[in-house]
Amino acid sequence: MRIDMARQEPTRKVKDMSQITMSEMLKAGLHFGHQTRRWNPKMKQFILTQRNGIHIINLFKSLDMIDKAYDFIKQTVAHNGTVLFIGTKKQAQEAVQNQATRVNMPYVCERWLGGMLTNFQTVSTRVKRLKELEEMDFSDVRGSGLTKKELLLLEREKDKLAKQLGGIRNMNRTPSAMFVVDVNKEALAVEEAHKLGIPVVAIVDTNTDPDSVEYPIPANDDAIRGVELLTSLIADAVAEGLLEHAGKNSKSEGADAQPMAAWEKELLTNEGETSDKSAESKKAEESEESEKSE
Structure with a gap:
């Protein structure tokens, strides 16, 4: 069976800074859904066909949804908004951390702690505690006035907090939007x-309800290369929004405008290169099943 999507090589320019091609999406395995028996009927509109018991996602429709999500993220950031990146599954952790860090946005790539948003005041208190512990010199037993055991316990507490909350340490308010890898x-x-x-904004696989998020992106949410590509x-949308926001500030403030930070200047020449991993990922949730293959 030949998939119609492979017959064409359209290039979709996503606004000004980035472009994504059908070939890139196919090579990244973004068209592979879950096994047909595990699908969510609400994803029917985004499914092209099935192959060897696996649903094949219609990437042409995915491109349309990417456009909408990209524009939303860009405009949100251009109006001084923040985007929280979330991806705690193994396939998403590295991409989420690297890309969020690249554009100076908060992220969560370890276990989501209940109340991170709805009980933000308490979480902020824990972040404050983390920053206090980071100021301590755990090797200075005499100067601290504490015992070695006490210092060891405090250092362990710092490491635990850093792992849980390090990605949101500079998030001073609840985010304006969220990007999620697996709903x-x-x-x-x-x-x-x-x-x-x-x-x-979320990547939604064929076992997901696309109506559960405002900006769904139909795609394989288990392939490492695919997750990297979309993240x-x-x-890039965040970066473009930051530059637009900086431009607005420059025009409004005139000579009093503050200079751009070094990382923001880098965005002018850095268009979001991602690491090119050769390893293909298989569905984590279906490790007992056969691997997906083209």
Whole structure:
């Protein structure tokens, strides 16, 4: 069976800074959904066909949804908004951390702690505690006035907090929007966002309800290369929004405008290169099943 998508090589320019091609999406495995028996009927509109018991996602429709999500993220950041990147599954952790860090946005790539958004005041207190511990010199036993055991316990506390909250240490308010790699995996985070009226952009696989988020991107959410590609694209949207926001400030402030930070200047020449990993990922949730193959 030949997939019609492979017959064409359209290039979709996503606004000004980035472009994504059908070939890139196919090579990244973004068209592979879950096994047909595990599908969510609400994804029917985004499914092209099935092959060897696996649903094939219509990437032409995915491109349309990417356009909408990209523009939303760009405009959100251009109006001084922040985007929280979330991806706690193994396939997403590195991409989420790297891309969010690249554009100076908060992220969560370890376990989502209940109340991170809905109980933000308490979480902020824990972040403050983390920053206090980071100021300590755990090797200075005499100067601290504490015992070695006490210092060891405090250092362990710091390491634990850094792992849990390090990605949101500079998030001073609840985010304006969220980008989520796997809606089912991050159901608690999405639920908290909805309670606070925070729009969600998310990669939705064929086992997901696309109506559960405001800006769904139909695609394989388990392929490492695919997750990297889309996460990088969302980070590019953030970068473009930051530059637009900086431009607006420069015009409004005139000679009194503050100079751009070094990392913001880098965005002018850095268009979001991502690491090119050769390893293909298989569905984590279906490790007992046969691997997806083209």
